[in-house]
Amino acid sequence: MSDINCIKHLRNNKGLSISKIQKTLKINWRTAKKYADEDQISTTKISPKKGMMYEEKWGEIVSDWLFEDSKLRRKNRRTKKKLFEELQELGFKGSYRTLCYFIQDWINTHNEERDKGYERLDHPPGEAQVDFGVMEAVQDGELVDVRALIMSYPNSNAGFAVPLPSENQECFLHGLQMLFKQSGGVPMSLRIDNLTPAVKKVRTKTEEAQLTDEFLAFQNYYGFEVQACNPRSGHEKGSVENKVGYIRYNFFNKAPIMTSFEDLTTQLEKQLIDDRNRLHYEKNVLINELWDQEKKYLLQLPKEVYPIFKKEMGKVNKFNEINLDQGSIHVPRGANYSLLHIQLTWNTVKVISPEGEILLDDYRPYMKKRKALPWVSIFRNWINKPRSVSYSRYKDYLPGRVKNYLLIDHLVIRGERLKAVAALLITHDMKRINEDFYELIAEEKLGKEENPFEINWSDYDALTSGEGVQS
Structure with missing residues (x-):
């Protein structure tokens, strides 16, 4: 995979011909051709420049075509001859040489602008950073550990996140796929720390980081560049570090309720889309407007999804x-x-x-894998302050039957019911209580010795129907 990556680097970034790559690496010409043009995505950006064709519409048309083709594999791009034929179909009266001069000028000035951009900006458009953050959610009344894979685009401060059950290689690559889909494209470069699924040997003073073969294959398919941070250098990806904290404190401060990881992904994606309608912390422009500009620099998603297993x-x-x-x-x-x-x-x-x-x-x-909520401790606090149940952060985590049973306006009766459920928690978990609720909560099942609170069910019915209770 390292050899393949080198061939693609020479072809795409150094601009070497197939023959030059063959001579440089001393390999077969067919081998160089095969790996140089297979699953290749360009990282070229466009910036229109002056030229003779700008006096009319033709320069703008060709610029748009070149920009479109720059996101495709080199073997799928239109040749100059094909571009000329398509221009003629639109009524172009100029010569083929005129078109060639314009294309060459466009390529030259485009590369110059790209170099200036990287020197001028700390975080150029299309650069992303990614990292995991540990969060918690609630499913079926139990806590679930969530490893949120978070991607930040420092140029616009746009953020994306995918909740996952683990940080292994399958989850990491699947999460990246989902992040690319949410972004609507592939970042030109991706900065990561020394994640085990991606890095098998960290960077040293004399050697670059060595990536795993599986991650290299994934990288080559999608066409992005990788920047691995130095060991113990979290500041090198400060944008995503801040984004992890921002998402944790704004969207996971209270553990969200999820029915599945896919459901939580949809919830989080919608929240982050709405969150972009705020001003950038430094540029005083809406993040959404900055993102609309930055996403033009993303690479095109492949037509087929890369299989991850x-x-x-x-x-x-x-x-x-x-x-x-x-x-x-x-x-x-x-x-x-x-x-x-x-x-x-x-x-x-x-x-x-x-x-x-x-x-x-x-x-x-x-x-x-689940963790039980500390219901015994929670109910102990609720029994001391029955009124607090209505606004407690744990109220929404109660299963349906138990929740309806406890959320009654009469505080004295609520206190009695809290004690009844607390007594059941000594020998049953909350899920079992909810499933067998009507059998367990009945007075004869609890026993008079265990439940000193006499419950008049006709009074309950009157209270819940709004008829009131006679004193």
Whole structure:
């Protein structure tokens, strides 16, 4: 992968011909051609310049065409001859040489402007930074650890985020794909720290960072440049570090409720879109307006989505279990085979026998990993202050039946109900209480000794229907 990356670098960034690459690297011409023009995306930007064709509409038309083609693989770009033929179809009366002079002038001035831009700006348009942030959400009344992969574009301060269950390679590459999709394009360059899924050897004083083969293949497919930070140098990607904190304190300060990671992704994407309607901290312009300008510099997304999965071989123990994600999963009839093929995506695991039979197709173990909320402690505080339930941050995390049972306006009755549920929490979890609510909450199930509060259900019915209770 390093050799392929070098070939693409010489072709795209150094502008060497196939023959020159062949001589420089001493490789076969066909090999140089194959890897130089395969899955290639240009990083060229356009800046219109003066020229004879600018006196009419033709220069503007050709500039637009060149700008469009610059986002395509080199082998898919139109030749000068093809551009000339298309111009003639529109009524162009100039010569082929006139067009060639204009194109060459456009390329020369475009490259000069690009160099000046990189020298003038600390963060040129199209440059992004990415990092993980650890957050929490609530699903089915239980806490879920969320690894939010966050991308920041320092030039405009636009931010994007994808919540994920882990920081492994499958999640990291899937998250980048989702971030590219949210951005509407691929950043020209991506700055990362020494993430294990991307960097197998960190940068030293004498050597550049070495990227993993899987990340190199992903990078080559999408065409972005990679800038790896120095070890223990978080300030080198300060924009995304600040964005992680901003998202945590503004959107995860109270753990959001999610039904799935896809649902939380949609929630977060909408919030970040709305968040762009604020002024840039320094430029005094709406972030949304700056982003509209910056996204013109993004590379075009490929037509086909890059497949992200990991294949490995696994052994099954005598209990039909394989080790995965710091745990074990049961594989039906797995012990019948000495080795099994395991295919992993960011959220699923598929176990296949040597004969090709699918033995297991399920979510990965960490997709089901939950932590219980400290309901006993929460209810203890609520019992002391029943009024606080209505505005507590934990109110929305209560399951439906329990929530409806507790949110009653009569504070004395609310206090009694809080104590009744608190008594059940000693022997049952909140999910079980909600599922078997009507059976568990009934007075005969609790027992008179355990529940000294006599409940008049006709009074409850009157209160909930608004008829009132006679004293």
